[in-house]
Amino acid sequence: xxxxxxxxxxxxxxxxxxxxxxxxxxxxxxxxxxxxxxxxxxxxxxxxxxxxxxxxxxxxxxxxxxxxxxxxxxxxxxxxxxxxxxxxxxxxxxxxxxxxxxxxxxxxxxxxxxxxxxxxxxxxxxxxxxxxxxxxxxxxxxxxxxxxxxxxxxxxxxxxxxxxxxxxxxxxxxxxxxxxxxxxxxxxxxxxxxxxxxxxxxxxxxxxxxxxxxxxxxxxxxxxxx
Amino acid sequence: xxxxxxxxxxxxxxxxxxxxxxxxxxxxxxxxxxxxxxxxxxxxxxxxxxxxxxxxxxxxxxxxxxxxxxxxxxxxxxxxxxxxxxxxxxxxxxxxxxxxxxxxxxxxxxxxxxxxxxxxxxxxxxxxxxxxxxxxxxxxxxxxxxxxxxxxxxxxxxxxxxxxxxxxxxxxxxxxxxxxxxxxxxxxxxxxxxxxxxxxxxxxxxxxxxxxxxxxxxxxxxxxxxxxxxxxxxxxxxxxxxxxxxxxxxxxxxxxxxxxxxxxxxxxxxxxxxxxxxxxxxxxxxxxxxxxxxxxxxxxxx
Numbered sequence: 001x002x003x004x005x006x007x008x009x010x011x012x013x014x015x016x017x018x019x020x021x022x023x024x025x026x027x028x029x030x031x032x033x034x035x036x037x038x039x040x041x042x043x044x045x046x047x048x049x050x051x052x053x054x055x056x057x058x059x060x061x062x063x064x065x066x067x068x069x070x071x072x073x074x075x076x077x078x079x080x081x082x083x084x085x086x087x088x089x090x091x092x093x094x095x096x097x098x099x100x101x102x103x104x105x106x107x108x109x110x111x112x113x114x115x116x117x118x119x120x121x122x123x124x125x126x127x128x129x130x131x132x133x134x135x136x137x138x139x140x141x142x143x144x145x146x147x148x149x150x151x152x153x154x155x156x157x158x159x160x161x162x163x164x165x166x167x168x169x170x171x172x173x174x175x176x177x178x179x180x181x182x183x184x185x186x187x188x189x190x191x192x193x194x195x196x197x198x199x200x201x202x203x204x205x206x207x208x209x210x211x212x213x214x215x216x217x218x219x220x221x222x223x224x225x226x
Numbered sequence: 227x228x229x230x231x232x233x234x235x236x237x238x239x240x241x242x243x244x245x246x247x248x249x250x251x252x253x254x255x256x257x258x259x260x261x262x263x264x265x266x267x268x269x270x271x272x273x274x275x276x277x278x279x280x281x282x283x284x285x286x287x288x289x290x291x292x293x294x295x296x297x298x299x300x301x302x303x304x305x306x307x308x309x310x311x312x313x314x315x316x317x318x319x320x321x322x323x324x325x326x327x328x329x330x331x332x333x334x335x336x337x338x339x340x341x342x343x344x345x346x347x348x349x350x351x352x353x354x355x356x357x358x359x360x361x362x363x364x365x366x367x368x369x370x371x372x373x374x375x376x377x378x379x380x381x382x383x384x385x386x387x388x389x390x391x392x393x394x395x396x397x398x399x400x401x402x403x404x405x406x407x408x409x410x411x412x413x414x415x416x417x418x419x420x421x422x423x424x425x426x427x428x429x430x431x432x433x434x435x436x437x438x439x440x441x442x443x444x445x446x447x448x449x450x451x452x453x454x455x456x457x458x459x460x461x462x463x464x465x466x467x468x469x470x471x472x473x474x475x476x477x478x479x480x481x482x483x484x485x486x487x488x489x490x491x492x493x494x495x496x497x498x499x500x501x502x503x504x505x506x507x508x509x510x511x512x513x514x515x516x517x518x519x520x521x522x523x524x525x526x527x528x
Contacts, residue, residue: 051439071527072443079441089436093243105232106442150440 001027001158001189002048007057008213009043017043019213021057025191027157030184032200033193034224035210041193042086044210045162048191049083050074062157079107082151082188084161088143090135096122096146097131103153121149125179141172148179158189165196173199197224233449240430240450241457247426248458254422255462255514256469258415259506263470265411266502269404270494274485276397283393284355285362286382287369291319291349293377298350301374305354308368310361315353322348349379359394416513423517427451427525434525444526448519455514463507471495 002025009017018040025031035041046052047059050069058067066077091099100118109117122128125145127138135143144164151159161180165173177199184190194200200207201223209217241248287305289298298316306314317325323346330336340347356362366381427434437447474491482488495502 049439075438075441075443075446078439083439085439089439091433091436093240093433102437102442103440106437106440106446108229110228154441 001025001029001062002191003058003060004047005058005060007047007054007059009040009047009052010055016040016213017052018047018054021213021215023208023215023218025189027189028184028187030181030190030203030205031192032203032205032207033191033210034195034200034207037195039210040213041210042162043213045083045160045191045193048158048160049081050077075106079103079154080156080158082154082156082159084144084147084151084159084164086162086164086166086193088135088147090143090146090150092135095132095134096127096138099135099146100150100153103150107154117153121152124152124182125149139172140167141169141175144168144172144176145179148176148183152183156188158191159183160191160193162193163195164192165194165199177203200224229446230449233446234453237450237453237457241454244430247429248454251422251426252458252462252465254418255458255510256466258418259462259466259510260469262411262415262506263466265408267474267491269408270491271481272400272404274490276400278485279393279397280359281355283359283362284353284382285366287352287354288379288381289349289351289377290379291347293349297377298352301369301377302352305352305365305369308356308361308365310356310358310364311354312357313355315355317351317353319346319348319350322351359397415509419510419513420517420520423455423514424521427518427521431525434522438526447526448522451518451522452515455518456511459507459511459514462510463503466506467503 002023004021004023007021007023008019011017021040021044033041033044043052047054048061050066054067058065060066061077061081064077069077091102094102097118100121101114104114104117119128119131122131125148127142127145127149130138130142135146138146148161148164151161159180164180165176168176173196180190180192181203192199192203204221206221207217207219207223208215287301289301302314302316305311326348327337327340354362354365356365369378369381434447438444474495478489478491481490
């Protein structure tokens with residue numbers, strides 16, 4: 001599903017995002033990527049959604065080589081990968097409903113289908129009753145749930161979550177993780193980037209540890225070791 | 227088609243949800259268009275002033291009283307053959323006498339002297355108007371040939387040459403100034419629109435990046451801003467035109483007093499309305515769109 005072959009990303013001579021990384025994630029896996037700040041976790045996500053390009057190496061997603069993906073094809077790639085951003089990236093002038101709807105509108109989904117999909121997604125994340133609110137009217141946990149709903153809009157095969165619980169309390173964190181687990185159970189590959197030791201240990205899934213841009217451990221049912 | 231309607235929907239949403247920003251953008255565009263129209267009005271008035279000064283200028287050729295009709299016709303045809311000549315008015319001896327009497331009707335001494343002579347001492351006169359003031363010199367020089375020396379008594383241009391040259395200089399300078407002012411205004415307008423649009427895009431840069439990250443194509447992101455530019459251009463053009471019409475309605479009567487001609491500006495606007503609105507709309511919209519596309523380049527690379 002996701003293959004990285006000898007991928008490096010250098011921002012400058014002294015700033016290395018990823019350093020000769022080889023990685024293979026199978027379809028349907030739930031993988032946690034852990035590591036201290038500045039170890040390349042966010043760089044990995046940016047490379048997966050073509051927000052950045054690797055300095056060297058090859059990246060393949062679902063058999064599609066996106067290493068040198070043309071700019072015009074990037075929107076199509078992004079509609080196939082659901083991304084939960086660390087800083088949410090919600091459109092502040094759009095309501096909860098419209099934020100999720102927008103992801104479908106850009107892909108050309110008909111209004112008829114949108115009217116079916118969006119309420120269902122909002123129901124999954126428990127926000128249907130707040131569909132007409134604006135993001136600033138919701139709590140951090142609720143905002144994070146909008147992002148998850150939006151990331152699922154295109155029924156992606158891959159969901160990438162960058163520190164989705166970073167600013168949440170324990171209750172909200174648990175709720176978000178439960179949603180991610182449920183998404184994974186439906187067959188979606190989940191790549192979770194996190195700092196949260198408790199979450200990783202509780203998940204008992206594959207754990208990839210990054211340090212200095214390199215993979216220093218990759219365990220099938222690992223624990224947070226840093 | 228669905229994408230097009232969605233783009234229009236997003237544009238309208240943006241306009242109303244960022245109402246204060248939209249309002250300020252329209253106000254700036256209106257002020258800019260009003261400035262352009264002030265320049266247009268000044269140009270019209272300058273042109274009017276210049277042409278009314280030019281209309282006052284002519285060359286009068288005074289023939290001797292015994293000059294034959296045939297010879298005078300020859301001169302008239304000769305002068306008329308110059309492409310620079312706009313109009314020739316010929317006054318025969320009787321008409322010249324009548325005009326003379328009218329001119330000096332309040333001066334009994336001159337009229338009494340005329341009576342005493344018993345016969346009309348005045349020769350026919352030919353008044354020549356050229357298209358440009360600079361052409362008068364050429365015409366008078368053309369008449370300075372030995373063939374006509376015996377029938378042409380005098381020409382007025384010699385007396386007024388300095389004045390005409392001076393007027394020509396002034397009108398040239400005024401035209402040059404108006405031209406420079408137009409260029410300056412165009413440059414100022416460009417920067418006003420460019421920076422207004424850039425500020426608008428800058429304030430929405432995060433949203434643009436987000437739209438790209440959730441899978442919107444570049445045209446899906448750009449589209450609403452182009453539609454907004456179109457809507458802002460139309461609204462500002464409509465309002466500025468309305469304000470200009472009110473302004474013209476108020477000042478036209480005052481201008482009529484100066485030029486002894488009514489509705490100068492109203493007539494000018496009415497007869498050039500399509501051109502004026504077309505140029506202003508095209509200028510504002512294209513500039514806004516260009517600024518928009520330029521300002522978004524960085525965000526669209528996300």
